[in-house]
Amino acid sequence: MTRVLVLSYSSYGHVRACAGRGRRRAFHARYPCRPAPCALCLVPETVPDEVRHKAGFAPDDTPVATPAYLEADDAIIFGTPTLFGMMAGKMQSFLDQAGGGWARNALVDKFAAVFTSTGSQHGGHKAALL
Template identity: 70%
Template sequence: MTHVLVLYYSSYGHVRALAQAEADGARSVPGTHVDLRRVPETVPEEIRRKAGFVEDDTPLATPADLEAYDAILFGTPTLFGMMAGQMKSFLDQAGGLWARNALVGKVAGVFASTGSQHGGHEATLLSFQIPLQHFGMLIAGMPYTFTGQTTADHIIGGAPYGAGTIAGADGSRTPTETDLSGARFQGAHVARIAARLAGADRQGEAA
């Protein structure tokens, strides 16, 4: 059994929708167990209510949980061209895992939601990979075998660096079916890679 974690932070539900699609994609790969978790909120409740943040009852994760998975898919909104502070704070608490090389060789993927097409979508996907590589994780994006990312018929999110969606300046735009299909594709892609690596490790141990 391959174990995959889909871990995200979402303010208005866009990243949560992508996360659910990523999880569905990973579950489509036989022999894969998937957990969907979110990182803790750091914004005070009063500010959340005033800003219109959506309620989310998805179980919380802790940094210590990451070690138990063969692959982790990370989802974040883009804030000023980078990952959300809530996600960065979560990763900053994983120093103990880094010190023990506990995440080395695990597969990682990133997906994101951005307010506009040029609001830092690709910058977020790429810069998120930096701490993951410090952890020694192996990065899997969304290759062009997902042909939906090449369409010019409508606005789409995502890139070869990971799945995504464009939320619009006021957040009213929901993920398109192309966006969700890309997330499902990436989830399955990461799960298949993790399964191959886990199988190779088991063969090596048997030898």
């Protein structure tokens, strides 16, 4: 059975909300009566608690992934806000730790999709998705 991982980062909850909707859609897309297992995880936060508190980041108790999660599932949907015209550094840092799986070809033959959120219409979402 196909297994899907929706892996995201979110400071203020917009990407997290999209991730939840993406998960529900992936869950029911192929076999409405036999949904695919679909996990929802976040990449680890790197912003200190004090800064998160002052900046009003939204609390989130979604399970946090390790790079090994990338190897476990058949398809991965990545979600990140656009921060300064790029993917969030937390997502980049997470992916930078996937070198072991990459070297073992453990990431080959997986389906993947990406989504992002911006504060403005032309805020760099294409660069973030790259």
